[in-house]
Amino acid sequence: MRRFSFVAVSLVILAGLSLGACSNLGYYAQAAGGHLKLMRAREPIDELLADDALDPRLRTQLETLLSARVFAVESLGLPDTNSYRSYVETGRNAVTWNVVAAEEFSLSPYIWCFPIAGCVNYRGYFSRADALEYADDFRREGYDVTVGGASAYSTLGWFDDPVLDTMLRGSDTRYVGTLFHEMAHQKLYIADDSDFNEAYASFVEQEGVRIWLQSRGEAERIGAYEASLKRAEGFVNLLGQTRSELLDVYESSGDEATMREGKEAAFARMLHAYEELKQSWDGYAGYDGWFRREPNNARLVSVSTYRRYIPAFAVLFDDVGRDMDAFHARVEQVGLMKREARRELMEELLERSAAA
Secondary structure (H helix, E strand, O other): OOOEEEOOHHHHHHHHHHHOOOOOHHHHHHHHHHHHHHHHOOEEHHHHHOOOOOOHHHHHHHHHHHHHHHHHHHHOOOOOOOOOOEEEOOOOOOOEEEEEEEOOOOOOEOOEEEOOOEEEOOEEEOOHHHHHHHHHHHHHOOOEEEEEEEEEEOOOOOOOOOEEHHHHOOOHHHHHHHHHHHHHHHHOOOOOOHHHHHHHHHHHHHHHHHHHHHHOOOHHHHHHHHHHHHHHHHHHHHHHHHHHHHHHHHOOOOOHHHHHHHHHHHHHHHHHHHHHHHHHHOOOOOOHHHHHOOOOHHHHHHHHHHHOOHHHHHHHHHHOOOOHHHHHHHHHHHHOOOHHHHHHHHHHHHHHHHHO
């Protein structure tokens, strides 16, 4: 399953620590401590590459990322900051863990609001144990909850974000895509609209990888990359169908017992449909881990945050002649719209995409 991209934590630090005796002081303290620990551990990539003893695989990865960073600035219109010029070896499975929650009979996520960063539908921790403890509080109140690990996060240009070892898992298209995704967050971030921000960064990631491969004379690899995106699309469409079924259940006039039964049946159909979908993937089982965990509303929300509006951004990209600079300018205009107007436009763009 795709990694979370944790955006807000370091922005919380900037304003949160000035709040004094606040009920969230413990949360801000862990955010500040975790972030500053990473900042202190940074090593300049240029200095690492000058060391002949550097692990050859890590050398290749860091050289690829430095080259891709330059490409992102020159060809994708992404910002030229001091981020991603340093490296941190965390030795962890994830850099942060994000809590997402939704009510038992709702697909609307619980919203957390922070100074500067605005409102988002997740709350991130540098400690997995802290995230799980916080998630348990919501479970005791009857919420559906999920905790997901993040391989990267962006401070939106407030700090010089490093490359993390957690970003470097998988193929070069994966970690270069992660780089483009995080740099896109530095290019544009709309407060209080996680769905818009994450889908925008995900679109830049995907289109950026295609353009990057083409520029390297590796167009033959685009087919394999597209196949991975096609599998992701099938996964998301399956979850979208389940969302539609659950909405029918939740908006019905049934009592709680009836809705609970309908919810269980919808998730059971989803699991069966996944086994059928896998048969078209020639043995690919990369999503098995997602389906092994107990499905719930929060887990559906966490996926839709990244994926729902990607086709809408593809329409915007086509509308401006597939020019990246013009695309960023158009997205910025859309971002300035009032929230409801922006949502209406994105829904219209989704309809255009579906009709194409």
